[in-house]
Amino acid sequence: MTEPLVKLLLIDDDLVFRLGLRTWLEQFPDLQVIGEAETEATVLQILAASPATLIILNLDLGRAVSTWTSRDQEAGLQLCQLLKRQYPQIPILLLSASPLPEAIAAARQSGAEGYCAKGTRATELLTAIRQVATGQSYWSANAPATIAPSTQVGAALPVSDRPLAVSQRHPLLALWQKQRLSGLQQIDAALAAITAQLRQPGLPVLDRAVLAGRWRELRAARWVVNQLLAPPEPDPETLRDRSSTLSDISRWEESGWEESAWEESDRRISVSEPSLRISTGSELVASVPITSPELAGRPLQSRLFDRTVSKLQSPLQNLTNTPLEIDILREEKKRELLYIILRKLEETLDELRFAQVQPAQLLEKQPAVIRDLWVATTTDFFGKYYTLQLGAMNLEVVKVLLQDTPTVESEILNKTPLSWDLFTYLLFQIPLVVDNVPYAAHTPEAIERAECLLQNLLLQVANAVIQPLLNHFADVEVIKQTFYDRRLISTREIERFRNSLSWKYRLERYVGEPKAIFESQYELLVLDSRGIAKTSIYSPRNQELRELAGLQLAVTLVLETRDAIAPRFRSAIAFLGSGFVYVLTEVLGRGIGLIGRGILQGIGSAWQDTKIGKNGERPKQ
Structure with a gap:
């Protein structure tokens, strides 16, 4: 059975x-x-x-x-x-x-x-x-x-x-310890909140300075609490309990887990593979064979996905200066779309692991992988058989939207930066390069960079899902009632929104992209506690710079010319300005001052003359 x-x-x-x-x-x-x-x-x-x-x-x-x-x-x-x-x-x-x-x-x-x-x-x-x-x-x-x-x-x-x-048995000691833990808990909660705020991209300099000051004050307060309310020495019974716990840990290590629990796994896993010790606090509990980067990457992937899911609970308001396609969606629809993309991405990673795709093969397949992720998300979000009746025609929405695949790929999907780095990081734990320095997979720098790349991929795929909808069914009432934000349901607002998107892509193609290439940067869309923000990361783009031509190349030349002339021009303007200020203050200012002084003295003399009288005698008392 x-x-x-x-x-x-x-x-x-x-x-x-x-x-x-x-x-x-x-x-x-x-x-x-x-x-x-x-x-x-x-x-x-x-x-x-x-x-x-x-x-x-x-x-x-x-x-x-x-x-x-x-x-x-x-x-x-x-x-x-x-x-x-x-x-x-x-x-x-x-x-x-x-x-x-x-x-x-x-x-x-x-x-x-x-x-x-x-x-x-x-x-x-x-x-x-x-x-x-x-x-x-x-x-x-x-x-x-x-x-x-x-x-x-x-x-x-x-x-x-x-x-x-x-x-x-010791109520006073318990009260003492409770007060200490309560104070430390409040301080740690405040420290965690401030640390989260300091990590937000686009935080103003003044706010960052104020938060940093509060963070230092809380650290000092924590040290004072630890010194004044230091825990008392444990009694003998506590020590015996601790010894009993350590003996239990040793017994687990020496018995079933390592000898029997992993016996079946060891048949499937090569003994020559390195092993990783699992720690529970300060003690080592079990020896876990790490079979391959694919197996070791699952907890790392889970951690990144968990952090992203937590951020999806926050508001999804657009905090950037440029419009995004998903701005037209209601808040709950944005969140639903991003959840679907995250789930489809997880399925894609599992399929790549099952197929045992190697990094070199993944580089060739990367455009197809991102395209398949977009297709799967579009199908799931709208429904494979979702049909709209427009006049006498019944149109399958997904089939119509997928007709724009070449446009979506060229405008959005293929321009998603460092997607291969993200996939190889999640699949093979290949170190991520941050500011020209490679960091191992489990370092905080690599995790933070991978989180930014993951969130940017989610948001770009979400924009790619909505772009064909705006091209084909932007002003259809059923679509507006089902998906759109109530502030963007009028025809005028929809057309204004579409025009803003068109201008955004034109400016991005001819100005924004060559500027980013020239500055060796990528701009990423990320999630923070306030909404969707934009951040810049360094990445060499010399090959793309050499391939620029036409208007894009002219933009870089203008930027280079400005960089060459602007400092000297500013210095010359500053010199002329200081000379002009000197003339105004030291020459004209003093002259005007002397003239004004003479005028005031003349007025004073005339005032005295009116008191003395015309004959020069003082008036009688």
Whole structure:
């Protein structure tokens, strides 16, 4: 009898641990990982698209990016409570490397069905997953003090029978620690918000300076809080608990996971491949063979996609000075279109991995890959068989839109910059060159550049989807009611919008593009918390510069001439201006001053003369 398929959602901000856990789970035919996430927004979107049978949640969320204390588990607990409120029917299995008793108790009270330490044996973890997925509960015997060890799977003591936690035995120390963690949490939240604002492209210089000052003040305040409210030394019982946790971790490392859990994987994976250690906090838990760049690239791709999905929750207002085709869409339609492109891009990457396309082959196929992505998105967004009745004719919308493929390719798709670099980065982890310096795939610089390239690709493909619609069905009432923003539904506004787009492409072709080539730059469309912004990145474009001709070449010559003449001309103007100012102030100014002084003295003398009288005698008192 075939066992029912268990669909798993992994929630953990440790990318390496997620990779190891997912690779280990793939050997079991009854278990399927439908998604990975590290943020609340990504979790909710995955569950909305594909409900899971079981959620595996790391209670230590936030430790990878936080410098509070290794035992703070508030983020994981809050997410657990949120999921149980919105999806009470989906069981949750908790994992933790250093569980806090109060957090485990609160998670259990909120409805979590199971808990296992990250040092649990692989066989026990597998049992817990299958048991919790069937609606039963499983609380590991290694759970902290607030949960009594159970001799039978799923058994637990009532809350009143549990031993007192350390914080209950020492209320003053618990209050001290709570105040410290609360203050650090508020400071860290403010620091994270300011850091996110500082990363926004196009931020004014004054705002950046103010935010940088606030960031330094918060860092100083954090140091003061750490010094004044330093945590007390742990008591012997805490040390014993920590030793027990370390022994559990060592036991997992020495037993089932490495020897049995990966046994099947090792048959498929060459032992000569390098291995990567999975870390849970400060300890090493398991040895995960990294088979190939394709396997290692999936967590990196998931991370980039998760960050992009999070930004898609923000407003999608156009903050650039140029119109975009998607400006005509309603906000929810923009978001829907970008989600579709992201999903189709993920499918495209999976197909390329399955076909084992090499980087050199990908360079040749790149235009076709981008074109297929556009075709698939257009078909999915409008519907393959979507038909409009115009007069006596029934027109299939997608078929009509795809007739503009050559125009869309030449105007938008083929001009999407560095798309090959993005694909090779996601598929093969080839280093990205940032400001003429290559950065490894997992470095912050490479991740930030890849995120910009990914968002630019999404927005350019979205513009390419809407451009044929504006050419063929711009003023059709059904289209306007279904897709358009209410501010752009009148015929006059639509025609004005189309004319603005036409002028944008003319100026871009003859002025903007040669200027960008001459300045060795690409302009990218990116997403930030305020909307769609534009940013520039450096990239050598010497070959394109040599191929310029006609008006485009003339633009570069004008720019070069201006660069050659402008500094000298400005210097000459500044010199003449300073001379003119000298003449006005030192010569004419002094002369006018002397004349004015004489006039004032004459007026004063005349005033005195009126008092003395015509005969020169003073008036009588």
